Structure formats: C-alpha cells, structure tokens
Amino acid sequence: MEIATNFIPLNALDVTYLLVVGFIGGLVSGFIGSGGAFVLTPAMMSMGVPGIVAVASNICHKFPKALVGAIKRAKYGQVDVKLGLVLGVSAEAGVIYGAHIQESIHRAFGDAGSNLYVSLAFVIILGIIGSYVLWDAMKTRDSADNSEEKTARLARWVQSIHIPGTMVYFKSLNARVSVLFTIPLGFATGMLAATIAVGGFIGVPAMHYVLGAPSLMASASELVIAFVMGVGGTMKFAWSGLVDIRLAMIILAGSLFGIQLGAIGTTYVKPHMIKMVMGVIMVLVLVSRAIVIPVYLSELKLIEELAPHLPGALKNISFVVLIGALAAGAAIVFSALWRGISLQRREAALAGAPAAAFAPDVVATPAAAQLSPVGRFERFLLASDGSEYSAGAVREAVRMAGKCGARVHVVDIVAGGDTELDAMGEQFLARELNAARAHLDQIQRQAAAAGVACQSEATQANQIHQEIISQAEKTQADLIVMGRRGRHGLARLMVGPTTVRVIGHAPCNVLVVPRAAELVGRRFIVAADGSRYSDAAALTAARLAKLCHTPVTVVSVTLPVHSEERKREAHQIVNRLVSFLKQEGVDVEGKIPHGRADEMILQTANEKNADLIIMGSRGRTGLERVLLGSTSERVIDQTRCAVLVVK
Amino acid sequence: MTNTSLDLAGKQVTRAALFGLVSVVLYFLLYLFEDEILAFTSQGGWYFIAPVAVAFLFSFIHGNFTAHFWEVLGIKAKK
Numbered sequence: 001m002e003i004a005t006n007f008i009p010l011n012a013l014d015v016t017y018l019l020v021v022g023f024i025g026g027l028v029s030g031f032i033g034s035g036g037a038f039v040l041t042p043a044m045m046s047m048g049v050p051g052i053v054a055v056a057s058n059i060c061h062k063f064p065k066a067l068v069g070a071i072k073r074a075k076y077g078q079v080d081v082k083l084g085l086v087l088g089v090s091a092e093a094g095v096i097y098g099a100h101i102q103e104s105i106h107r108a109f110g111d112a113g114s115n116l117y118v119s120l121a122f123v124i125i126l127g128i129i130g131s132y133v134l135w136d137a138m139k140t141r142d143s144a145d146n147s148e149e150k151t152a153r154l155a156r157w158v159q160s161i162h163i164p165g166t167m168v169y170f171k172s173l174n175a176r177v178s179v180l181f182t183i184p185l186g187f188a189t190g191m192l193a194a195t196i197a198v199g200g201f202i203g204v205p206a207m208h209y210v211l212g213a214p215s216l217m218a219s220a221s222e223l224v225i226a227f228v229m230g231v232g233g234t235m236k237f238a239w240s241g242l243v244d245i246r247l248a249m250i251i252l253a254g255s256l257f258g259i260q261l262g263a264i265g266t267t268y269v270k271p272h273m274i275k276m277v278m279g280v281i282m283v284l285v286l287v288s289r290a291i292v293i294p295v296y297l298s299e300l301k302l303i304e305e306l307a308p309h310l311p312g313a314l315k316n317i318s319f320v321v322l323i324g325a326l327a328a329g330a331a332i333v334f335s336a337l338w339r340g341i342s343l344q345r346r347e348a349a350l351a352g353a354p355a356a357a358f359a360p361d362v363v364a365t366p367a368a369a370q371l372s373p374v375g376r377f378e379r380f381l382l383a384s385d386g387s388e389y390s391a392g393a394v395r396e397a398v399r400m401a402g403k404c405g406a407r408v409h410v411v412d413i414v415a416g417g418d419t420e421l422d423a424m425g426e427q428f429l430a431r432e433l434n435a436a437r438a439h440l441d442q443i444q445r446q447a448a449a450a451g452v453a454c455q456s457e458a459t460q461a462n463q464i465h466q467e468i469i470s471q472a473e474k475t476q477a478d479l480i481v482m483g484r485r486g487r488h489g490l491a492r493l494m495v496g497p498t499t500v501r502v503i504g505h506a507p508c509n510v511l512v513v514p515r516a517a518e519l520v521g522r523r524f525i526v527a528a529d530g531s532r533y534s535d536a537a538a539l540t541a542a543r544l545a546k547l548c549h550t551p552v553t554v555v556s557v558t559l560p561v562h563s564e565e566r567k568r569e570a571h572q573i574v575n576r577l578v579s580f581l582k583q584e585g586v587d588v589e590g591k592i593p594h595g596r597a598d599e600m601i602l603q604t605a606n607e608k609n610a611d612l613i614i615m616g617s618r619g620r621t622g623l624e625r626v627l628l629g630s631t632s633e634r635v636i637d638q639t640r641c642a643v644l645v646v647k
Numbered sequence: 648m649t650n651t652s653l654d655l656a657g658k659q660v661t662r663a664a665l666f667g668l669v670s671v672v673l674y675f676l677l678y679l680f681e682d683e684i685l686a687f688t689s690q691g692g693w694y695f696i697a698p699v700a701v702a703f704l705f706s707f708i709h710g711n712f713t714a715h716f717w718e719v720l721g722i723k724a725k726k
Contacts, residue, residue: 007685007689034678060698060699060702061702063702064702064703064705064706064710065706066704067703067706067710068710068713068714071710072714074725075724230697234695234698234699234702235695235699238688238689238694238695238696238697238698238699239691239692239695241689241690241691241692241694242689243688243689243698243703244685244689245677245684245685245688245689245697245698245702246677246681246684247703248698248702249674249702249705252702252705252706252709253674253709255711256706256709256710256712257716257717258714259713260710260713260714260716260717261717261722261726264717264722264723264724267725268725270714337722340725341722344725388725523703616667628702
C-alpha cells in the first residue's frame with residue numbers, strides 16, 4: 001500500500017525530535033492547561049510535513065492529551081467540567097469562524113497576508129494579556145500572602161450581574177454567571193485557537209480575571225475546552241483524510257509523560273506560579289512573532305525589501321525564541337516541582353526524626369523556680385487542622401513539650417454553623433469530625449512515641465479562633481502552638497485571620513510555626529521596641545535560652561524618619577536588654593539595624609540563621625489591631641522560622 | 648517500609664509494567680503496519696472515526712502507563 005503524498009517517511013531523528021518536543025509541550029500543558037501546540041506545528045513543518053497535515057496531526061494529539069490531563073487534574077479537584085464544556089462548545093463556534101477569517105485573508109492577500117495577520121494577532125493579544133498576566137504574577141509573588149488569590153474586580157462585577165434565564169452555577173466560581181458572558185469568552189478562545197493554535201492564552205486568563213475562577217482551576221478547566229475543541233478539530237480534518245496518525249501518536253507518546261508531570265507539579269505550587277509560567281511563555285512567544293513581522297511586511301511590499309539573507313535569518317531566530325519560550329516554561333515547571341518535592345521530603349523526614357534537636361539540659365517541671373507567667377512552659381495547647389499548614393506546629397509542639405516536660409492538649413476544630421456547611425448536611429460534618437479524630441489519634445501516637453503526655457479533642461465551632469481561646473482558658477495553657485495558616489471547613493484556605501485573632505485575644509503566649517520551620521536552638525532573635533511588651537519578650541527569651549543553651553540577638557530597628565534622640569534611645573533599649581540577658585547567663589549580642597522594621601528583623605533572622613523570633617504583644621486585644629498591616633504581621637507572614645508572641 | 652506500603656508499591660510496579668507492555672505492543676504494531684494504518688485512517692469521510700478511535704485507545708493505555716510510571720519513580724502529587 002502506498003503512502004499518500006501528504007505523509008512523509010519518518011526516520012529515528014524525526015521520531016526523537018517529536019518525542020522530546022511532545023514531552024516538553026505536555027509538561028507545560030499539564031501545568032497551565034495549554035501550550036506546546038505553537039511549537040509542534042512549526043516543528044513538524046520544519047521536518048517537511050505540509051502545513052495543513054501538521055495542524056491536523058497536532059490537533060489529533062491534543063485532544064487525547066487534554067483528556068488525560070483533565071482526568072488527572074480532576075483527581076486533584078481542580079477541574080470544573082461544566083465550565084469547561086460550556087466554554088468548549090462556544091469555542092467550537094469560534095474555531096469555525098476563526099478558520100473562515102483565516103481563509104478569507106489567505107484568498108485576499110496570500111501566504112504573506114495570512115502570516116502577517118497571525119503574527120499581528122500574536123503580538124497584539126499576547127502583548128496585552130501576556131504582559132498583564134506576567135505583571136500580576138510578579139505582584140502576587142511579591143505580596144505578603146501569595147497563597148491566596150483575590151477575585152478580580154471585573155470578575156466580581158460579572159458575578160454580580162443577574163440576567164434572568166441565562167444564569168448558570170459554576171463550582172469553580174462558587175457563583176452563578178450569565179452564559180451571555182461565557183459565550184463570547186469561549187468564542188474568543190476558539191478564534192485564538194484557530195489563529196495561533198493556543199486558545200488557552202485567552203481561555204485561562206478569561207476564566208480567571210473575567211469570570212473569577214482560581215488560576216489552578218482555570219488552567220485545569222482549560223484542558224476540558226482543549227479536549228472539546230480537539231475532538232471537533234480532529235473530526236473535521238480526519239473527514240478530509242488529513243490526519244497523520246503516526247505523527248499524532250508519536251507526539252502523544254512524549255506528551256503524556258509530560259502532562260502527567262505537569263499536572264503533578266500543580267499540586268506543589270502557589271497559584272501565582274501558573275500565571276508566571278503562562279506570562280513568561282506568552283511574552284517570549286510574542287517576541288518570537290514580532291521578529292518575523294518585517295519579513296511579511298516586506299513580502300506585502302508595505303516596507304522596503306529586506307536584504308536577501310535577512311528573511312531566512314529572522315525566521316530562524318524567531319523559531320529559536322519560540323523553542324526558548326517552551327523551554328523557559330518547562331524549566332520553571334521543573335524547578336517548582338523539584339523544590340516542592342524536596343520540601344515535602346524534608347518535612348516528612350523532620351516528622352519522622354527523633355526529637356533530639358531541641359535539647360535543653362534542664363527539664364522544666366512545675367517544681368522549677370519559675371514564677372513569671374511569661375516564662376512558664378508547662379501546658380501547651382496545640383491547634384491542628386490536619387492540613388499541611390499545621391504539620392510544623394504539631395512536630396515542634398511535640399518536640400518542645402518533650403524537652404520542657406510539658407503536657408499537650410491538642411484540638412482539631414471543625415468549622416460548622418455556616419450556611420455552606422448546613423447545606424452539606426450532618427453527614428458531611430460527621431465525616432469531617434471523623435477525619436479530625438483520625439488525625440488526632442495520629443498526633444497522640446506521635447506524642448506517645450516522644451514520651452509526651454497528650455490528650456486530644458475534636459470539636460465543632462462557628463468561630464475557630466474563639467474556640468481555640470476558650471480551650472486555652474479551660475486548660476490554663478501557658479502556650480498556644482499553631483500553624484501560620486489554617487484550613488477552614490471545605491479545605492478552603494483561610495489565611496491569617498484565625499492566627500491573627502488568636503494572637504490578639506489569647507490569654508497566654510502564642511507560638512506560630514510555619515510548616516517547614518525547625519526549632520533546633522540555633523539562635524533566638526528578640527525584637528525590642530522599648531515597650532514593656534518587649535521586656536516580657538526578653539524575659540521569656542532568657543528562660544528559653546537558658547533551657548536550650550541558645551545564643552540570643554536583641555534587635556531594635558531605627559527608621560529613616562527617626563530623630564537622633566530616638567536612635568540614641570534604640571541603643572539604650574538594646575543595651576538594657578543585653579545587660580539583663582547577660583546577667584541571666586545568656587550568650588547575647590545587640591544589633592541596631594536601620595531600615596524598615598519587618599525587613600530588618602527578617603534580615604537579621606536570616607543572617608543569623610535563627611530558628612525563633614520572639615516578639616512582645618501589645619496586649620489582650622490590641623495586637624489584632626496592630627497586627628493587621630503591622631510589622632508583627634509582616635514578620636509572621638514572611639519568616640521561615642517560628643515566631644513566639646509573648647503576652 | 649510497612650507491609651501495606653510494600654504491597655501498594657508492588658501493585659503500582661505491576662500496573663506500570665502491564666500498561667507499559669501493552670503500550671509498547673501498540674506502538675510496535677503502529678510501526679509494523681505503518682503504511683496500512685496510515686492509509687486506513689486517512690481515507691476521509693466516515694473513516695474519520697478511525698484516527699479518533701486510535702487516539703482514544705492510545706490515550707487510555709499510554710495515559711495509564713505514564714501515570715503509574717511517575718508514581719513508581721516516587722513522583723506523586725502532594726496530598
């Protein structure tokens with residue numbers, strides 16, 4: 001049987017090339033929901049595959065790849081199938097219309113006109129959306145709390161519009177949105193897919209910024225859109241007999257390895273990384289297409305003719321930048337995956353390690369001569385929600401209690417009483433409580449293995465922070481240990497508020513432990529501002545430092561706006577605390593850095609490789625007010641080490 | 648490693664090997680009958696079902712293999 005003229009013979013080098021490009025394309029698609037296609041089509045064409053067959057074969061590999069990726073990410077709860085299907089159907093219409101425009105331009109202006117149209121579409125659309133996505137990713141990365149995404153103002157407006165008869169509920173948005181908004185967005189996605197082969201460059205930002213889907217869910221649901229468009233496209237091209245099934249399946253062989261890895265990668269990263277990868281790729285692809293625009297302008301005689309060697313050179317440079325775009329995206333995904341897996345393994349190793357590092361010689365007992373309440377460490381209240389965010393708190397609470405001879409009371413509080421949970425019913429609540437009990441049993445076993453007296457309680461409350469405080473009062477806790485963030489009810493991230501409120505209202509000291517922090521007694525930092533609260537912090541620091549034989553650095557930061565008198569006062573504050581700690585027999589040094597208070601405290605902690613920052617609280621309720629947007633909150637939010645707030 | 652986790656690891660290796668083997672067989676058949684398959688799938692018209700069906704078959708078999716492959720190597724999603 002003879003191979004049709006449309007299909008080229010393949011050699012081992014071609015196959016390897018397609019496998020590698022397929023793998024990298026799959027990796028990026030698994031992560032951001034699209035990508036890879038913009039390199040695969042030109043890559044096949046560079047092997048001698050006719051353009052139309054390259055497009056057909058690319059789309060035939062795209063839908064099974066998207067299907068596998070969507071199933072994988074659905075297992076992680078990231079896919080909104082309904083949203084994907086609704087947008088996918090309107091995207092099909094966009095593809096047909098986009099292809100029609102392409103054909104009209106091709107008939108009127110030939111190859112150069114068609115190429116110029118595609119390149120201009122790339123430059124204009126990617127220029128606007130790509131730079132915005134990249135800017136937003138960088139802004140989120142630099143913000144104090146980059147684990148939570150805020151719904152864009154535009155999305156809030158879209159969600160607030162009610163057009164009777166057109167409203168549909170989408171779980172990723174947790175809101176009803178009119179299909180009159182989703183149809184044009186799907187249509188635009190399809191049009192872009194027909195023009196530049198990557199509809200996701202509109203689809204993902206549209207779902208995120210216009211509809212309000214979290215970026216992880218937007219990128220995962222894009223795979224559903226890609227599947228719908230891919231099946232439709234494959235049928236269309238296969239009807240004309242243009243699909244080279246060998247090319248499609250070879251690319252699929254590599255891309256399925258990649259898409260699995262990319263999907264796994266999304267479980268390790270913060271949401272802004274999705275935008276970062278997408279933004280970087282979009283901007284580099286834009287550069288690649290901008291480079292060849294003069295060639296097409298010259299062919300259309302809109303500018304002077306280029307030197308004979310220039311068009312070829314520009315096209316080659318453009319293709320290299322295109323491959324660079326994909327490679328850069330893949331490198332970011334790889335690096336995020338590597339860091340995520342390393343961190344998780346480190347945490348697992350720490351959780352399994354014997355509690356020997358926090359090793360004071362003197363074991364605190366109720367009989368020890370310690371009469372100041374700020375320095376007493378006999379009863380700990382550990383607040384854990386079973387999430388990764390409280391893993392560090394559990395580990396360090398058990399370790400510290402083992403060495404201080406403290407008793408630990410662990411609570412896991414399930415949020416209840418709000419409408420969302422009521423709607424889920426009692427069955428859901430019972431399941432949550434059972435999960436909490438199983439988690440508490442595990443902590444009890446961990447504590448028993450470390451020789452720590454431990455009791456636990458799974459409970460339900462409307463306000464988690466109030467329940468923690470009430471438990472602390474009931475158990476007369478000396479110290480509340482908790483993670484920096486928490487889980488609230490339906491595994492939704494609840495950043496800050498619980499921790500901040502507990503610190504604000506707690507009747508005792510609060511130890512905030514980020515998940516990867518280790519309390520091994522390398523160095524303690526005491527942040528002092530001259531108030532009586534920082535005296536309390538110094539008193540506690542003295543107690544802990546003596547228990548652990550740990551050196552202490554006292555820091556008092558002077559600001560640029562401070563007067564000379566205030567700067568002299570900082571010296572006095574530090575000298576006073578240093579003298580006190582020396583008298584207590586602690587190895588201590590003073591430091592008076594100049595700059596922004598939170599930055600200087602964090603910088604000192606990093607420089608000294610400290611494992612605990614000790615700060616005073618401004619009182620029973622004052623801290624909540626002070627913490628919001630304050631130095632203390634920024635320190636707690638950004639530090640890698642534990643923070644002890646002394647009350 | 649506990650017995651349970653050893654059992655689980657063993658099952659993963661078996662599944663990866665099984666799907667991997669079927670995947671290799673499929674790709675070998677594609678290579679062996681390259682011309683025939685290409686001619687059959689590119690006839691156009693209602694034969695459009697052929698490439699779509701081939702793509703679904705490969706995505707199921709090879710998709711399962713690649714999923715188990717990374718798990719066997721210890722690269723798993725974060726819980």
